[in-house]
Amino acid sequence: MSNAQKLQVVTGFAGLPFGPVSECAVGEVGILGVPCEVEKGPRFGAALAPDALRAMAERVGTEFPAPGRDLGNIEPTGDWSGAVGQLVSQMAHLGVVPVVLGGAEDVATAVLGALPELPVVAAMPRIREDLVAREVNTVWLGLNGAQPAEVWGKISQRSMLWRTARQLDEGGIANISKIPERGGLWLDVSVIDLGHAAGVVGLNPGGMKPETLVATVEAMACEWQVIVITGLAPARDTRGLSELAALETLTAAFRHG
Amino acid sequence: MGDAVQPLFDAIPSFLGTPVGDLEDLTPGQVALAGYFCDNLGRPAAGQRYLARQLRYVSRPDDILMNTLDLGDANVFPLEPDKHIAAVVSQCKSVLQRGARLVLVGGDTSGAKALVTAAQQIADRDVHEVSATGVNCSSGTSPIVLCVDLEELAGNWLSRPRHLAGLTPVQMIARIEAIRGNVIAAAVFGLAPALDSRGTTETRAALAIVRAVTDRLGKGAN
Numbered sequence: 001m002s003n004a005q006k007l008q009v010v011t012g013f014a015g016l017p018f019g020p021v022s023e024c025a026v027g028e029v030g031i032l033g034v035p036c037e038v039e040k041g042p043r044f045g046a047a048l049a050p051d052a053l054r055a056m057a058e059r060v061g062t063e064f065p066a067p068g069r070d071l072g073n074i075e076p077t078g079d080w081s082g083a084v085g086q087l088v089s090q091m092a093h094l095g096v097v098p099v100v101l102g103g104a105e106d107v108a109t110a111v112l113g114a115l116p117e118l119p120v121v122a123a124m125p126r127i128r129e130d131l132v133a134r135e136v137n138t139v140w141l142g143l144n145g146a147q148p149a150e151v152w153g154k155i156s157q158r159s160m161l162w163r164t165a166r167q168l169d170e171g172g173i174a175n176i177s178k179i180p181e182r183g184g185l186w187l188d189v190s191v192i193d194l195g196h197a198a199g200v201v202g203l204n205p206g207g208m209k210p211e212t213l214v215a216t217v218e219a220m221a222c223e224w225q226v227i228v229i230t231g232l233a234p235a236r237d238t239r240g241l242s243e244l245a246a247l248e249t250l251t252a253a254f255r256h257g
Numbered sequence: 258m259g260d261a262v263q264p265l266f267d268a269i270p271s272f273l274g275t276p277v278g279d280l281e282d283l284t285p286g287q288v289a290l291a292g293y294f295c296d297n298l299g300r301p302a303a304g305q306r307y308l309a310r311q312l313r314y315v316s317r318p319d320d321i322l323m324n325t326l327d328l329g330d331a332n333v334f335p336l337e338p339d340k341h342i343a344a345v346v347s348q349c350k351s352v353l354q355r356g357a358r359l360v361l362v363g364g365d366t367s368g369a370k371a372l373v374t375a376a377q378q379i380a381d382r383d384v385h386e387v388s389a390t391g392v393n394c395s396s397g398t399s400p401i402v403l404c405v406d407l408e409e410l411a412g413n414w415l416s417r418p419r420h421l422a423g424l425t426p427v428q429m430i431a432r433i434e435a436i437r438g439n440v441i442a443a444a445v446f447g448l449a450p451a452l453d454s455r456g457t458t459e460t461r462a463a464l465a466i467v468r469a470v471t472d473r474l475g476k477g478a479n
Binding site for chain 2: 060061151196210211214238239240241243245248
């Protein structure tokens with residue numbers, strides 16, 4: 001066995017060691033994979049995402065910019081969403097920052113459901129009712145125009161901040177004053193334009209450029225309390241640009257957050 | 258076999274369709290291209306050694322650059338690093354001593370390192386190592402070795418991207434063309450081309466870049 005192979009056996013995501021939550025110190029990150037598959041729609045493959053992200057990080061030699069542990073994957077059987085919520089709550093209680101690699105959108109629902117008072121920055125193409133219904137306002141990044149009128153009305157009524165993919169491509173997040181100081185980041189990889197990253201569950205022509213997504217998240221001076229990635233279907237992108245976009249966005253978030 | 262059926266043989270594949278020759282065929286001012294079949298020494302990544310071969314395969318003799326010669330591949334000993342570096346430096350020196358300019362194609366960063374060493378030993382003054390993606394230092398008449406790292410291409414152009422951001426081939430070529438000074442040698446390296454249809458884009462991009470580098474060296478001091 002070569003040294004590289006040995007390293008692969010003992011290290012987890014982006015060079016972090018495998019270990020339980022109890023080995024994480026306050027302020028460190030806990031990487032949790034939730035290989036949960038989408039249940040409807042024509043595009044599948046989200047269950048492969050956590051391990052594909054680990055493989056991409058290993059391939060490009062990414063060193064995670066924060067200390068922590070890779071907690072491994074949770075088996076998405078039985079009441080897995082309850083188990084994920086419980087684990088996220090435990091990490092938050094210990095001062096550990098959960099970084100959850102989904103999986104389908106349900107993974108983010110479980111994660112953010114465990115932290116109901118946390119403001120969320122949602123990078124996704126379509127507004128979600130469950131996020132609109134949260135007590136604290138959500139910041140929307142990369143929306144496309146295909147939103148029902150009543151949903152636009154709701155977020156306008158609550159003065160939620162939003163930017164379309166085109167707005168971000170053209171002007172970034174300059175002059176935005178409503179970015180929360182502490183919050184959670186939900187990255188639905190479908191926010192990226194299909195032409196740039198085909199490995200996504202949702203099709204989004206006219207979406208964000210990967211570089212814009214990375215730059216936007218990197219520019220946000222937000223102390224992330226949780227990050228969850230969903231919507232990645234790596235088998236649909238043989239070059240791996242989708243995983244790379246998710247990986248670079250994640251590391252960008254921790255460079256400043 | 259009847260007269261109507263004749264076997265067709267293509268020419269030996271060469272960089273940019275240039276004539277194939279030996280050291281003895283080189284004349285001062287000519288641009289020599291040589292392949293570098295080694296990817297296990299400097300920033301190792303398996304597959305980079307195949308770039309030279311792939312570029313020869315996709316080259317067409319349609320628009321041959323004047324005054325160029327394909328010398329074949331440098332002799333390498335990748336399992337004996339000391340012997341390898343000494344041999345590559347020696348071969349690069351042999352080309353430069355004839356007053357020719359050299360483009361070393363493919364492999365890892367060790368080729369560029371050997372080329373810089375050879376240029377320094379040949380020149381009687383400092384040799385500047387200039388990156389195609391970095392700032393062009395104005396070095397007057399000092400010899401320049403141009404290092405073109407294809408890993409600096411944006412991920413969208415590559416079959417196995419390692420990062421998202423980077424230059425497009427057009428941007429990289431523009432930077433190569435804009436380099437001023439006496440460029441005596443260049444190394445183009447850092448790409449492990451996919452050996453199937455997926456690798457077509459990156460291989461053709463690399464070929465266009467090699468062409469720009471060869472063209473730039475053909476202009477001599479600029």
